[in-house]
Amino acid sequence: MRSMIIIIDGLGDRPVKELGNKTPLQKANTPNLDKMAENGINGIMDSIAPGIRPGSDTAHIAILGYDPYTVYTGRGPFEASGVGLDIKAGDVAFRCNFSTVDDNYIVTDRRAGRIKEDTTPLINELNKMKIEGYEDIEIIFKESTGHRAALILRGENLSDEITDADPKVVEKAPKTVHSTTNSPNAEKTADLLNKIIKESYTILRNHPINLNRIKNNEAPANIIIPRGVGLVPEIEELNKKYEIKSACIAETGLIIGIARFAGMDIIGVEGSTGSVDTNLDNFIDTIIDNVKNTDYDFFLINIKGADESGHDGNAKEKVEFIEKIDEVVFSKISQLQDMITVVTADHSTPITVKDHSADPVPILVYGKGVRVDDVKRFNEIDAVKGGLLRIKGSDLMNILMDLIDNTHKFGA
Amino acid sequence: MRSMIIIIDGLGDRPVKELGNKTPLQKANTPNLDKMAENGINGIMDSIAPGIRPGSDTAHIAILGYDPYTVYTGRGPFEASGVGLDIKAGDVAFRCNFSTVDDNYIVTDRRAGRIKEDTTPLINELNKMKIEGYEDIEIIFKESTGHRAALILRGENLSDEITDADPKVVEKAPKTVHSTTNSPNAEKTADLLNKIIKESYTILRNHPINLNRIKNNEAPANIIIPRGVGLVPEIEELNKKYEIKSACIAETGLIIGIARFAGMDIIGVEGSTGSVDTNLDNFIDTIIDNVKNTDYDFFLINIKGADESGHDGNAKEKVEFIEKIDEVVFSKISQLQDMITVVTADHSTPITVKDHSADPVPILVYGKGVRVDDVKRFNEIDAVKGGLLRIKGSDLMNILMDLIDNTHKFGA
Numbered sequence: 001m002r003s004m005i006i007i008i009d010g011l012g013d014r015p016v017k018e019l020g021n022k023t024p025l026q027k028a029n030t031p032n033l034d035k036m037a038e039n040g041i042n043g044i045m046d047s048i049a050p051g052i053r054p055g056s057d058t059a060h061i062a063i064l065g066y067d068p069y070t071v072y073t074g075r076g077p078f079e080a081s082g083v084g085l086d087i088k089a090g091d092v093a094f095r096c097n098f099s100t101v102d103d104n105y106i107v108t109d110r111r112a113g114r115i116k117e118d119t120t121p122l123i124n125e126l127n128k129m130k131i132e133g134y135e136d137i138e139i140i141f142k143e144s145t146g147h148r149a150a151l152i153l154r155g156e157n158l159s160d161e162i163t164d165a166d167p168k169v170v171e172k173a174p175k176t177v178h179s180t181t182n183s184p185n186a187e188k189t190a191d192l193l194n195k196i197i198k199e200s201y202t203i204l205r206n207h208p209i210n211l212n213r214i215k216n217n218e219a220p221a222n223i224i225i226p227r228g229v230g231l232v233p234e235i236e237e238l239n240k241k242y243e244i245k246s247a248c249i250a251e252t253g254l255i256i257g258i259a260r261f262a263g264m265d266i267i268g269v270e271g272s273t274g275s276v277d278t279n280l281d282n283f284i285d286t287i288i289d290n291v292k293n294t295d296y297d298f299f300l301i302n303i304k305g306a307d308e309s310g311h312d313g314n315a316k317e318k319v320e321f322i323e324k325i326d327e328v329v330f331s332k333i334s335q336l337q338d339m340i341t342v343v344t345a346d347h348s349t350p351i352t353v354k355d356h357s358a359d360p361v362p363i364l365v366y367g368k369g370v371r372v373d374d375v376k377r378f379n380e381i382d383a384v385k386g387g388l389l390r391i392k393g394s395d396l397m398n399i400l401m402d403l404i405d406n407t408h409k410f411g412a
Numbered sequence: 413m414r415s416m417i418i419i420i421d422g423l424g425d426r427p428v429k430e431l432g433n434k435t436p437l438q439k440a441n442t443p444n445l446d447k448m449a450e451n452g453i454n455g456i457m458d459s460i461a462p463g464i465r466p467g468s469d470t471a472h473i474a475i476l477g478y479d480p481y482t483v484y485t486g487r488g489p490f491e492a493s494g495v496g497l498d499i500k501a502g503d504v505a506f507r508c509n510f511s512t513v514d515d516n517y518i519v520t521d522r523r524a525g526r527i528k529e530d531t532t533p534l535i536n537e538l539n540k541m542k543i544e545g546y547e548d549i550e551i552i553f554k555e556s557t558g559h560r561a562a563l564i565l566r567g568e569n570l571s572d573e574i575t576d577a578d579p580k581v582v583e584k585a586p587k588t589v590h591s592t593t594n595s596p597n598a599e600k601t602a603d604l605l606n607k608i609i610k611e612s613y614t615i616l617r618n619h620p621i622n623l624n625r626i627k628n629n630e631a632p633a634n635i636i637i638p639r640g641v642g643l644v645p646e647i648e649e650l651n652k653k654y655e656i657k658s659a660c661i662a663e664t665g666l667i668i669g670i671a672r673f674a675g676m677d678i679i680g681v682e683g684s685t686g687s688v689d690t691n692l693d694n695f696i697d698t699i700i701d702n703v704k705n706t707d708y709d710f711f712l713i714n715i716k717g718a719d720e721s722g723h724d725g726n727a728k729e730k731v732e733f734i735e736k737i738d739e740v741v742f743s744k745i746s747q748l749q750d751m752i753t754v755v756t757a758d759h760s761t762p763i764t765v766k767d768h769s770a771d772p773v774p775i776l777v778y779g780k781g782v783r784v785d786d787v788k789r790f791n792e793i794d795a796v797k798g799g800l801l802r803i804k805g806s807d808l809m810n811i812l813m814d815l816i817d818n819t820h821k822f823g824a
Binding site for chain 2: 014015021023044048049050051052053054055056057058059061068072075228254350352353355356357358359380381384385389390
């Protein structure tokens with residue numbers, strides 16, 4: 001038996017007036033998900049705990065069986081991991097923006113005109129940076145899409161107890177980074193980061209790419225502004241923790257970053273946009289191909305679009321995307337043999353809230369051996385009557401590993 | 413959106429034979445609560461944890477989101493706070509009785525003949541007390557109703573690891589207080605308390621009020637006997653913890669004490685007795701008035717009577733009081749706009765037990781945005797089928813704050 005958790009990102013919702021006080025999932029026509037619910041065991045899940053409003057990152061950390069209160073030190077480590085940096089415990093990691101400052105060092109564009117060029121040549125220059133007095137610290141940048149990048153600092157005696165450099169608005173200088181404690185490590189890291197930011201301007205301001213952008217009346221990517229600092233925590237690799245061989249198929253860097261950090265293999269999908277226009281045919285083909293032709297015994301899968309519709313408050317779009325994934329993805333998922341499949345969400349993103357909420361998410365577990373209950377439809381309201389009742393995200397991997405007979409008895 | 417938790421104290425119950433094996437809440441005719449259940453989301457709640465039999469105090473502490481195992485050090489601090497003393501972290505607090513001892517220092521009446529006079533003149537004398545060797549410790553008494561009073565000791569190196577002075581029965585001397593550990597602080601506090609008790613007799617025995625009582629053949633209030641010791645813990649104020657402006661409307665000193673200690677504003681109700689004969693019209697008028705004319709965004713409300721009927725084992729009275737609050741209070745509560753209302757209990761006080769039990773209590777959450785389930789009646793049995801399933805008291809504030817969109821996302 002193999003296993004799979006499919007996270008429909010932001011799926012959970014609240015009753016929506018324009019849908020006749022149904023949730024988008026209640027309203028959507030989902031014959032395949034309903035068939036799985038009918039032949040599976042259902043319930044609701046608090047990814048972290050009742051009333052705790054999760055991010056996608058903290059929710060996925062919890063669902064993979066880690067304690068987000070220990071593991072989640074900030075967004076930086078997972079963004080850095082997501083762009084492909086091999087983060088290590090003790091690294092201090094940041095997400096960064098290429099931004100634009102004027103001659104007076106005032107930010108005029110936080111996203112450097114949403115630069116479209118490949119920023120790799122800029123990153124290559126930044127990676128040559130040496131800061132006097134900090135020769136023992138490795139300074140590692142990596143490009144991401146558009147104006148996005150990541151940074152890790154690697155060395156002894158670093159700290160994440162420092163403030164952000166991002167001024168959040170334009171017409172202000174990048175903020176001076178301060179330590180938030182009086183630890184010497186925090187003061188050292190703050191000082192280093194201030195010097196890195198200044199030095200990035202020195203390196204980037206006259207770079208040919210930027211001179212060319214100025215010539216074309218485009219905002220130059222002439223400074224790098226880090227934020228979302230986090231100290232990379234020590235964690236046990238997922239494969240070791242559960243004695244599995246695992247892979248992740250996901251659309252967003254943040255989720256991929258978490259999976260990479262947990263030591264999972266990452267499987268890419270051609271045409272994946274992380275939005276409702278994503279190529280779902282490629283998505284399901286990639287899943288089926290990997291189920292058939294690899295020996296992974298656990299897949300973590302994240303489909304992003306529904307969350308976006310929730311953030312946009314677009315009920316119709318959320319319903320339609322749910323119907324589309326039911327048709328394209330779950331028509332085939334429901335056919336898989338020798339597979340225990342969990343379908344759930346990381347959190348609710350209600351249309352009426354336009355952001356994540358703490359409302360629990362529906363969950364179904366489908367496959368051989370589960371105690372089939374009498375729930376017939378997959379949605380937030382019917383799920384409550386299911387055999388799982390109300391579980392926590394941190395319970396899920398244990399439940400799943402038990403169903404594929406891949407656990408150790410505790411005691412005799 | 414604003415929010416409100418209404419605690420019907422001791423509401424939960426077990427099946428009662430004389431009610432046809434229904435609980436009092438099942439038996440009661442409660443059209444307004446049922447309407448709220450029908451249009452809300454329902455469930456059951458363990459105020460502390462399954463099988464843990466709560467006090468009203470520990471249950472309210474948990475429901476407000478504090479850990480009762482850390483915060484509840486004894487009844488003293490909350491009684492002291494309830495009578496209006498501004499307790500501070502580190503204070504050692506007691507509830508006290510004015511009692512009567514004879515010339516041989518033997519207690520002849522633990523409640524000083526249930527003294528009706530205002531005891532403020534006695535308290536004023538007690539507050540002049542100086543104990544040799546303890547000049548650095550503030551000794552602060554405050555009167556309450558009847559024979560009741562409170563005491564706090566404020567200063568360095570005090571401890572609550574000491575025994576009670578209350579002999580619990582008459583014809584015995586007040587107990588000598590001992591330290592329960594061999595910490596010097598506990599030994600010091602025990603010694604101080606023994607001297608305070610003795611000194612109270614010296615101060616009170618010939619007080620004009622007592623000489624007058626003796627003349628009238630009434631038991632003099634000639635000694636003060638402290639009990640329920642607790643070290644006042646450090647807690648974060650409720651308003652800060654949840655970023656709200658909060659108020660409490662309650663009938664008993666203990667609940668008011670908890671609310672005051674949590675930094676909530678206290679709103680009094682004229683004619684409130686804490687019993688089934690309380691003035692419910694004034695009670696609901698006070699609620700409605702404060703909802704309309706103040707900017708509190710969270711109310712904690714406690715109605716006491718049903719608990720008393722439970723303690724008395726009076727099923728008929730409990731049913732009638734529930735029907736009365738449904739008619740007088742919930743007919744109006746159910747009409748409130750822009751309000752998320754929680755109706756629940758702090759604990760069960762079953763008729764058959766005549767004391768608190770650990771049976772979970774029914775809970776309903778009513779207002780805009782909740783996932784309405786198909787529960788149609790508010791009682792212990794129907795509630796189990798609701799969408800909340802089974803939650804803990806410590807989850808409630810988080811769930812409620814999420815519903816009024818007043819939380820911070822954990823992660824991104």
